[in-house]
Amino acid sequence: MAEVEGIYLDNNATTMVDPAIVQEMLPYFTEQFGNPSSMHNFGNKVGLAVKKARKQVQDLLGAEFDSEIIFTSCGTESDSTAILSALKAQPERKEIITTVVEHPAILSLCEYLEKEGYKIHKLHVDEKGRLDLEEYEELLDEKVAIVSVMWANNETGTIFPVEKMAEMANAKGVMFHTDAVQAVGKIPIDLKNSKIDMLSLSGHKLHAPKGIGVLYLRRGVRFRPLLRGGHQERGRRAGTENAASIVALGKATELAGEHMPFENTTVKAMRDRLEQGILAAVPNCFVTGDTENRLPNTANIAFEYIEGEAILMLLNKMGIAASSGSACTSGSLEPSHVMRAMGIPYTAAHGTIRFSFSRYNTMEEVEKVIEAVPPIVAKLRKLSPYWGENGPVAEPEKAFAPVYA
Amino acid sequence: MWDYSETVKEHFYNPRNAGAVEDANGVGDVGSISCGDALRLTLKVDPENDVILDAGFQTFGCGSAIASSSALTEMVKGKTLDEALKISNQDIAEFLGGLPPEKMHCSVMGREALQAAIANYRGEEWVDDHEEGALVCKCFAIDAVMIEDTVRENSLSTVQDVINYTKAGGGCSSCHEAIEEILTKVLAERGEQPDFSQPTEQVVPEKPYAMTNLQRIRRIEMIIESIRPQLQRDKGDVELVDVEGNTVYVNMTGACAGCQLEMQTLGGIQQRLMEDLGEFIRVVPAKMREQAQLAQIQGA
């Protein structure tokens, strides 16, 4: 990253817009300003550009028809549209199956729907973040309006068997949605040969700008729009198209397809080297999630007896950007629900750090991070009541058992 | 990223009194369930006169928890126990140049550790009477437990009641959904139906000193008068034209008008006015208002 100072390892939060994509979208702010619906040349050209972008997205997702691609304003909108549509279209079905480790875009909505009287089943995960398909099978019946399971988890990168789960749902006549915001562009997706009914993606995770997303909607799946109004997106998502960002997302999906092998070799090698380097140099830390079955770009490491926000601040001081599952970074009461769901103890869950890569990172950066982390961890452990001279105090939980408020 | 003050950052990057004090005779171990932060405070107290000779901390927690611990040890050293006990969590936050609302509980934890350590020194048992909940109102840093307790104790039934009793909800109003939820829950326990149809009012922040309009304008005039001699020395001048809410319109004349330093001069006047009046003030050249009015007329 020539223009940007520092080492950016927070690509699951958001990514840099590819300069080639910026170039591609710029004309749509200036000379190509027309409304794609208009009956004149100004609009027509923009309409053609949107059409091209739709095709590019279709190709990356392996969708059968380009009309299955609906442009939205973000991943969150796609998620909400999918779930609310399933409920509206099938009012007799009052249950939803999801997982304990979904993104808040799904979980908060489900918690809200629970208050409205819907029944929400959240599938559990084991200590590595894996689902139990037997638990799932038992819940699938005609009371369920929709299953929503993320393709890959944003905190650990753990990949879920959504293709298989979609087939199981389909066999029972239940709609299946997947939040693939983290997976798109990193692992191959072929929707036409799957039973997935709906899929959400978000532009800013794959080097397109923020504020543009897609809902894939399989042809024939019953649908009720979230936003009604004009006939944009064939009446399934009203509102004048965000043409410049749509063009950008089209280009981004094309580039993501081209770079997918790179992600799974070079980017993966950087991730693996980082993990191996840190684990070798720092005592009492471990990788969380399903290491056998993960996105190639994500590493999540728990540093025991210290707290994530403090680690991030010290990393940031050295120009290294990452993120944490600690409660403190979000201002919430609990450390990350994903870590809690996997049964990671508090003293480790608070110290989880996610390093997430993109094609713009380099091995040189990785070596710098491997050097920076051990002294930071040591400095904070020196302050920690759970840590002695050379390691955790004997029986840490007993030696320091504070009165909790 | 949190908007931490420079002092918070300084105490985090260079914590004072980290580690346990040798020969400590007072130890306080406390944790805050929110955040999962925990803190051990060790004190060395002079048994002759109860003066805190040394203090040390060990903290498992975020940046502001470490900074609060560091600040606390600095604040208590040299104080007698009774003096130290007067330190409130706001004092700790103030010492640090303020904390974000989500982080106020870090200062609460510091104060509790102090109470616990002093109780330990005195051979008493410290019990925590303070329970913390999820932060509901960011504007006034009020948590769910506080709201729920207040609603229950005072049989409150509307959002306006909650605003009146706790201030929660009296600012930007984005927390009203969460407040309604708490109310609905407690009302259901009482067997009552909620009614949220009445509009609510904002809590108007108290003015530092209540002045009448006339007094305020006179004051502004006086301050501007006091600046004039300085400008006249540089062959310039300034004249008060009008006051409209927070905006003060002035005419810059002589060497000041249009000079490169005009904006800087206006900024200086603005600063003086804000400091003196204790409120936000904008100083704008009167000609800009004329231009704006003209544009409006022509535009219409």
Ligand SMILES: Cc1ncc(COP(=O)(O)O)c(C=O)c1O
């Ligand atoms: C898994 C997942 N779903 C949904 C979202 C939300 O996407 P957006 O920010 O575009 O609304 C994110 C992004 O943080 C995510 O990681």
Ligand code: FES
């Ligand atoms: S958050 Fe409660 S009034 Fe602003």
